[in-house]
Amino acid sequence: MENIMDQAYSADDFRRQGHALIDMLADYLEKTTSGAGKTIDWKPPGDQLAYWQLGSLQPLTQPLALFQEAIERSIHLHSPRYMGHQTTPPLPVTVLSSAVSALLNQGQAVYEMGMVGNSLEKIMSEYLAQTLGFGKEASGIMTSGGSLGNLTALLAARAAVSNVWNEGHQEGQRWAVLVSEEAHYCIDRATRIMGLGTEGIIKVPVNERYQMRTDLLEPYYQQVRAEGKQVLCVVGCACTTSTGSYDDLEAIAAFCQKYNLWFHVDGAHGAPAAFSPQYKHLVKGIEQADSVVVDYHKMMMTPSLSTAVIFKRGSNSYKTFAQRAQYLWAEQPGEEEWYNGGKRTLECTKNMSILNVYTILCTYGEEIFKENIERLYGLATTFSAQVRANPAFELAYEPECNIVCFRYRTDGDPNRLNQQIRQLLLEEGDFFIVQTTLKGQTYLRVSLMNPLTTERELQELLETIEQKAAFLQAPPA
Template sequence: MGRLWLDAKTMRELGHQVVDAIAERLVRPWDATPIIAAASPDELAARLAEPAPEDGRPFDELLRRLDRDVLPFMTRNEHPGYFAYIPGSGTWPSALGDLIASGLNMDVGSWSLSAGPSELELVVLDWFKQWIGYPSHAAGVLTSGGSAANMTALACAREAVVGAMSDRLVVYCADHAHSSVARAARILGFRPDQLRVLPVDERYRMRPDALVHAMDADIRAGREPLFVAAVAGSTSTGAVDPLPEIAAICKERGVWLHVDGAYGAFAVLSERGRATLRGLELADSITLDPHKWLYQPFECGCLLVRQGHQLLNAFEIVPDYLRDAKTGVPREVNFADYGMQLSRTSHAIKVWLSVQYFGLAAFREAIDRCIDLAQHAEERIRRSDRLELVSPAALGIVCFRRRTDGSEDEAERTNAHLIRALSRGSIGFVSSTRLRGRFAVRLCVLNHTSRREDVDAVIDHFEHAAVDTRAAAPAPVVRHERDARIEEGWLGAPRVDPDVVRSLPLFAELDDRDVERVARIAREVRFPAGAAIVEQWEVGREFYAIVDGTARVFKDGKEIAEMGRGDYFGELAALEWGASFSYPRLATVLATTDVRALVLPGPFFNELVRDAPSVASRIRHTVRERMARA
């Protein structure tokens, strides 16, 4: 044997050391350390950066070094006060499942090499299908997480519906869809004008009417609706899109319906969750994340496809060097043919072990307790005269903030300060989001360790903690200088009179440098009376500021506003939602007199909003107002 093989005695000794070290960390008192601890890259490099050693070192010494220089600088995901982002509280049996899979170095890509682990994955997938109401002929694959599952779903849909990529295909999602949808579209070659980000209703759900209007507009323009990404538990609010209505629209039009249930789909295990998720079973494909509400260690995701053969047809490729692993027995599944990975470990063992060990009742109880705790948080917030409820409890998520007497910017600074102050201790850890442009504190109850007193402690902090207005002051803006040679060349020649830029209220507080930038990039355009400057649901990233003339704004055929000199529109379509994708036009603007306007391209507009605080403040205010009626 070579030096890399260890005898059983040594394996056991090292294993005992590791298990003892992990257990000691997991059972520390909750107030022993902050929930989140970080260090600067320079500090960590000073601790860890070094050449790889030529000779080995004692294992206990390496564990001590991990304990001193690595493990203290991370979040305590298991902490009962961890309410930020999407908490991830695993279970010990599932962690041991990962140890088994790694210790035996399983490769669950082909049946011939891993028949037992492959069958176990089929068993786990059958559980998932039964829980959500999918037919027995559905198929699936365990993935690294929801992001990989969403991309696998989009690739499967494209292959099943049209085959080769086409510039005519369009993907639809609501503006609270997970960013992985945009990332998947970008990776798979969809251009920015091939994804529609749609507005949501008052409960932050996709609007079926907006979906229909957007599809109709695309069909009129010669495009082909392909894929709708609905949500079963949005990351920001826990909202569930109206799945039965969306499913009916997709079925009528032959469009693939995918439901991203990475956050909320496993709530079907509880009675309340199943009622909330009505219609989930109607989807063509569903993303699940066992490392969320099924309490598995990272990583563990899943994609299920209703017509199982479509998943196989989308990914199966059998080169000559893998023909020995291919069999003709129907139940002998090669999971490498159902997704992007050829070599893949077993994610099923940890799921199977933990469910078998605890039983489903324990998971159902944990899910119900999380829903109860979020509702308790909502009740506390509603009773408080110092707190404002921004979004009610939904699948364990509630959004709120401390009330202030000042502007929206002051509310953001105050609540951001309270979030930072909380994160420095061991009471709780929360994150933030924006809902219709308004800053909100987001409390997500997902950990099975969380208790009522943990929720109360966090609410108490936001209700009573003092705010140092100096500490809550806005951060200074970092200016990035452009190459002076570009400024001096022909590319720097102004295309618009800088005085025209300065005359518009939106740009009135810009310094001379930024005025010159706007003047250089903007185009001056003219529209005759009666012309449609933009039309609802069309695609475009330009931002418009009216210099002269008047216009009327129509939404769904009804006039909602009049505009004149200094007014602007197109900011929602120009602002980037994610991965260069954005909203379609959400209203029609008609010129009522001859109109002269400045037009800024979307990428430059995003840059200006990022760099110029005065413009950013006005645009944020406008977005809040217009999203409220979108």
């Protein structure tokens, strides 16, 4: 038998399996985008675990059988009836660029281990910064995900006003972050990781459209100061996760300017609205932020994880992790070397995910980012009009982007009924939508992530929900 290493690295085997895999993935794409088959074949976690347990599977000499099983047992984001969480159906070309990154496995922390990736991160960060309206000083870095991106930005905010990095927390020094009560939980988590504790995360109430009540910033700020805490930064949402609501970034920027506070925008989902002349008004004021997080893997058709952290003054990003690692960087820790990515991120080894975004831009031009936003936000307008036109349903609020919360009306318990509807949809698997709780009430929630979804699937979703509601409310026979 051939040596196992020679076999495992065989270019011939790779070529054969690779060709077959591309055929398999192309067939999958064709089927899924056409809407054939279920969106999810839901199975209880225990069943799924049991299936994959080592030892219960037939030994596989061909990875393709394993891949086929993984495909069938996964949720299908390319289905036009996928309307669930905020994960994009990636463009097929990014599957090819991902394969290149995977094989090259460039570590990125030091220049030699990421000559291409570090260059692309600089180019793409500056490109994105300009799209958001920043000036020439702006720059950024990539992190693996928005949660890490937000933590990185908050650490930069702290580094701008304190030396906790070297001196640790000082006796009596207490910090706080002001953020909308509807912000993604990763902001809360980031502040706790930074040692601010429960008292350090100040949640500002939202208005009826789930946007931060910026009129409350002043009294909340004064209260925090009166309690002896120092405000580290104010975080604006562009937009919130549950409802897709955009905070008034201009008002937050003005407030931050008044008190000289760091202004961070969590634009993980909604900052790419800046690509569209029709929707860019939603992020007005973002260009005044000190830092912004944008997930390419949410609204920019890129596989996970792929997040940009943009700094208005690029130099700020060098202060956050000022540390010497002799075996990596010979130079002084403070030096601004864009080409040694590890100096500016928590991560040492990091995926070259930026190649995916760069490939999209080079292949299709920035028009595709604009088109994606306009299609998806437009679909939400269409869907909310359908909901409004149907007396069986109610909208939770007027949507601003591609996230819509709505529910089936009933004289009974609407929370219970809508939860049951969602569970039935999940188990049946034709449509995938989620649910959320707003002001203690359960709503069904769609995130229109697939630009191949049409008005027809939206109408079919409402019809299917009506059928489920009728079934659930039918008197027992």
